Amino acid sequence: MRNEIGNWRRMKKILQKTIGKKNSRFFCFVIFFCQLAFTLNAQDIKVFAKLDSNSIRIGEQTKIHLSVNYKGHKGDVRVQWPAFSDTLINKVEIVSVSKIDTTIPNKNDLLSLTQTQAITITSFDSGFYAIPPFKFIVNGDTAHPYETEAILLQINNIPVDTTQAIKDIKPPLYEPFSWRELIPYAYWALGAIVAILAIYYTIKKLTKSKPKEKVKEKIKTPPHVIALQELEKLRNEKLWQQGMTKQYHSRITDILRLYIEKRFKIPAMEQTSDEIMIGFRSVLIDQESKTKLKQLFLLADLVKFAKEDPLPNENELNLTYAFDFVNGTLREEKELRTDDAGVISNTIDNIKKEN
Secondary structure, three states, X not given: OHHHHHHHHHHHHXXXXXXXXXXXXXXXXXXXXXXXXXXHHHOOOEEEEXXXXXXXXXXXXXXXXXXXXXXXXXXXXXXXXXXXXXXEEOOEEEEEEOOOEEEOOOOOOOOEEEEEEEXXXXXXXXXXXXXXXXXXXEXXXXXXXXXXXXXXXXXXXXXXXXXXXXXXXXXXXXXXXXXXXXXXXXXXXXHHHHHHHHHHHHHHHHOOOOOOOOOOOOOOOOHHHHHHHHHHHXXXXXXXHHOOHHHHHHHXXXXXXXXXXXXXXXXXXXXXXXXXXXXXXXXXXXXXXXXXXXXXXXXXXXXXXXXXXXXXXXXXXXXXXXXXXXXXXXXXXXXXXXXXXXXXXXXXXXXXXXX
């Protein structure tokens, strides 16, 4: 305003010299009010730039809100917004740019319009960054752009307590289950079931039904039969008589471990001798069988791990204990598995016939 008044005074002196004192006042007032009207018209358009937060940590995001305020009755106002690329300035990256939205901020003044746009930014280098003013071109007047104020952005490092021990990565966050997530899959599953049923009935209808052949049921050999066969085979191999004592006792324990696993559902192949005996606390077998099994495992462990050289009668006794344990628990198996009695008896009869 002061500049306009100073210009008016200078213009008044020039006109007084040229067209006289009376006429100069009239022309000066006309020129002054024209300039004042143009200035007030120009002041109707305002541009702003505001940050959600001027201080963020490395990797965090914040938004710059750009806005242009103007009067709608001033004619066709065309605002050219600044163009953006991947970066706003060096080391300040643009994540996303929203669309330009036009609103009426004051419902009582329908001629006042506001255009807004949000720019999401981030940075991965700490420091202070001065974001220069944003320029807006109105009605193609590139000589007189409208500029916002400059913005200062601070990027902070994440504080690290060096006195504390390094911690592991946090586990994934638990996401609560929602039945709505299964709805799309349910549609696909239902469609697949319908398609499978349609194919099944189509094939069934096109193909002629053939008489089904009777399938012979395979009878599984009971665990005790396998164990007794393997023990008898071991006796005939005469390993300890050939100096292979360790292999002899290892075979005995392996045969019994497999029998225990199949018969009692104890994971004996993966357990130590002591763990197997602990597992028999909840198994219904006689005490004599438990004692023989324990003595058998004890001697076998001494031979395998302590390089014990047992006497010939001890070698024979361990094999006898193995036979006794299988036969002793076989009586319990017949009592507990009454539903399998027919299958077991048929299997034994078949073995006798083969022999």
